[in-house]
Amino acid sequence: MVAARALKRRAGSRDPLAAYHALLEDPKLVEESAGLLTEGQRAKRLVFGERPLCVSLRPNLISAWQYAQVNAAAEGVYAALGRLERALIADGDLRRELDLEPREEELALADPGFRAASPSSRLDGFIGEDGVIRFVEYNAESPAGMAYNDELSTVFAALPVMRRFRERFKVRVVPVRGRQLSAMLRAHRSRASGPPAIAIVDWRGLPTLTEFEMFERFFESRGLDTVICAPEDLTYSRGTLRAQGRPVDLVYRRVLTSSTPRRSGPRSRSTSRGRGRSARATRRTAGRSSTWRTS
Numbered sequence: 001m002v003a004a005r006a007l008k009r010r011a012g013s014r015d016p017l018a019a020y021h022a023l024l025e026d027p028k029l030v031e032e033s034a035g036l037l038t039e040g041q042r043a044k045r046l047v048f049g050e051r052p053l054c055v056s057l058r059p060n061l062i063s064a065w066q067y068a069q070v071n072a073a074a075e076g077v078y079a080a081l082g083r084l085e086r087a088l089i090a091d092g093d094l095r096r097e098l099d100l101e102p103r104e105e106e107l108a109l110a111d112p113g114f115r116a117a118s119p120s121s122r123l124d125g126f127i128g129e130d131g132v133i134r135f136v137e138y139n140a141e142s143p144a145g146m147a148y149n150d151e152l153s154t155v156f157a158a159l160p161v162m163r164r165f166r167e168r169f170k171v172r173v174v175p176v177r178g179r180q181l182s183a184m185l186r187a188h189r190s191r192a193s194g195p196p197a198i199a200i201v202d203w204r205g206l207p208t209l210t211e212f213e214m215f216e217r218f219f220e221s222r223g224l225d226t227v228i229c230a231p232e233d234l235t236y237s238r239g240t241l242r243a244q245g246r247p248v249d250l251v252y253r254r255v256l257t258s259s260t261p262r263r264s265g266p267r268s269r270s271t272s273r274g275r276g277r278s279a280r281a282t283r284r285t286a287g288r289s290s291t292w293r294t295s
Helices: 016-023 027-044 064-090 092-098 102-109 146-157 160-166 177-189 209-221 260-272
Strands: 060-063 122-127 133-139 171-173 198-201 226-229 234-237 240-243 246-248 250-253 291-294
Touching: 016 060, 016 160, 027 146, 027 160, 060 064, 064 092, 064 102, 064 122, 064 133, 146 171, 146 177, 146 209, 160 171, 177 209, 177 250, 198 209, 198 240, 209 226
Parallel strands: 060 291, 198 226, 198 250
Antiparallel strands: 122 133, 171 291, 234 240, 240 246
16 A cells, blocks of 8 residues: 655765765764664563564664654554444445354444553554655554664664754654554543553463563553463452452453453453453554664
8 A cells, every 4th residue: 555655865975874874884883773773672671582672773763744744644544444444344245255253243342431442553664765654564462663663763763873963953753652652541531530450451471561561660650550361360350350369450461362252261251351441452563673763
């Protein structure tokens, strides 16, 4: 899907991308920046399993007008997918095209208590040399990367190459984890009032644990009690969901629906409920490189 007008590159050193690449021609600057990129990721635990998230000195640089065009395109595609969602819920014949398992269909038809079944999600795409965004995939359930993105942006901001670049160009980081929290709180407010206690839920032993910990610190910095747990740590009794014995109002569900019926058994139904019939939330993000706007 095409979402932006053709890119008109500025000539010579006024082109931000050309200017950034020119800085990378300096071996000393590259060596110093690469070392700090590695050290910064190690200090912030920016790893996927044991692998560092980023091994390139090239951040995701886009112009302000491109950023606006991509946002407008994503909103249009998301609105169309919302109409498809409503059609699927209303039309059993259309829904059979998805070949859902019986328990998956039961979950799909359950009323979440808020307007969108996926209050946050991610459209994956690539901006080509012509400046056009082409979407390739819609991740409506638990995509990773937002806390990684924000922490990685702080590492890049401290690199010598980025400091040199910002001497000549105006750059703004695009933070995203605060938007995730806003989506979760909007969903929660449609069912309950007051600040929620949050459970970040996924199976144990996954390489994304470090990002869960980043979100835990972020949520708690906003005054929200947060616990990281696995589905088997959840219990539901007398209208209250508990995680490791602690009452929970809002579940940040990182568990994929496709794995829940197979792994969790009948208790998985408790993950969608909580004190005050809590909201469920998934995620929206851009991948695993920090995103910056330039002008």
